[in-house]
Amino acid sequence: MNIIDVIKTRKSCRTFNSIFLSQEDKAELESFILKNSKGLDNEIIDFSIIENKDASSELKINYGMIQGHKTFVLGTSKSTPNSRVNYGYLMEKLVLKATEMNIASCWIGVFDQTYFKEIIPEKGFEIPSILIIGYADKQSAGERLVRFAIKAHKRNDWETLFFDYQTKLPLSPDQLPKYSDSLEMLRLGPSAGNSQPWRVFFDETTNEFHFFKNPVNKKYDVMGLHEIDMGIAVAHFELTSNSKGLKGVWDKYENIQSSEDLQYIMSWRCIN
Ligand SMILES: Cc1cc2nc3c(=O)[nH]c(=O)nc-3n(C[C@H](O)[C@H](O)[C@H](O)COP(=O)(O)O)c2cc1C
Structure with missing residues (x-):
């Protein structure tokens, strides 16, 4: 797929099928992350793929409107505008790589910052957003409602x-x-x-x-x-x-x- 097709294909997914990434898919994304950690200004941002294996501690997002999410990608940026831009730049490259591999995703900006015990930002750093990745299931009614409410398919002229x-x-x-x-x-x-x-x-x-x-x-x-x-x-x-x-x-x-x-x-x- 060329990049134009990838960008046109991508859309946020909010209903995942609760299945972890296959070993091959996870390895391919991890290798992509390693090769694409240097952003603008040569700033390095390391992303990790984190899987929630504990069914009793689900990350609640959008008042439960997101379902079946088990796998996340996140890292830390400095708490500065430039570093956040860089975080978005590098993570979106991963979103498009995942899209090309038929892996669904959704950026999440509003979430419980204390949920991820593996990544605790040092002073002056933060987790500015996270990404959910996984395999898409049939859209739930909640997902359809969210997409309708934010007119997700529309863009400004x-x-x-x-x-x-x-x-x-x-x-x-x-x-x-x-x-x-x-x-x-x-x-x-x-x-x-x-x-x-x-x-x-x-x-x-x-x-x-x-x-x-x-x-x-x-x-x-x-x-x-x-x-x-x-x-x-x-x-x-x-x-x-x-x-x-x-x-x-x-x-x-x-x-x-x-x-x-x-x-x-x-x-x-x-x-x-
Ligand atoms: C930085 C960022 C944060 C986002 N945070 C959320 C979120 O907290 N919850 C959510 O359901 N969608 C979130 N989204 C997804 C957007 O709502 C979505 O990208 C937008 O509505 C366009 O729809 P599309 O991605 O399907 O094209 C976020 C997107 C971005 C880029």
Whole structure:
């Protein structure tokens, strides 16, 4: 499957069949984690696959709306915006690898932080989100309800998300033929509560894309979840661009201003 098909196939799963990953699948994901632990700025984030073998201590999520979940992936980030972006970036690469292997997943931002005895963050670190992975079962009524309530299949239009940096006018796919798939695949990404805080501005004069976070949901923003969302967007953009032979480098510029509604995260400088 190419990355575009993988991104289009992925959707959050909230009904798992309670079966642990096969040894082969677990080994393949563990090997992927080892090879993909270096993120932006060369920061290393180590993820672990944790299986709950104790049926009496289930992690309750979404008031019990998630079912059959036995296997989690998590690690720690520094308690800083950049490190959370990195956590989202690296974990989403794993989500897409799992999707390709027919393994279902769901990002979880709201959970009991004390549940995982194996991973206790040091001072200045946190578990900013976790991932449930496993094999999907038939959607439960609860799952259908959650998906309906957050309009999980919908995304904002291009005109809400992508702009020209100089004129501030919305961009359409035909204005950016080379990068239209990269932005479209970013648009299809998952985000906390489907809040889609990504805003991207293209500067034709410098050939750069500037990524900003619009803190659309104050509660998620305080929890750092929008920074995870930004990391996911960065991963989708980069993987799609690379798959089309488009190269670039990530950088963070001192001279780019943030405002309350548009907080600067980083930029992609096109190099071909
Ligand atoms: C950082 C993050 C946190 C999330 N937290 C939760 C959560 O706590 N509970 C939940 O059911 N879904 C959670 N989700 C899944 C989103 O609701 C889901 O990605 C979004 O509604 C879009 O649906 P889709 O993933 O099926 O495309 C989270 C997603 C992200 C990216």
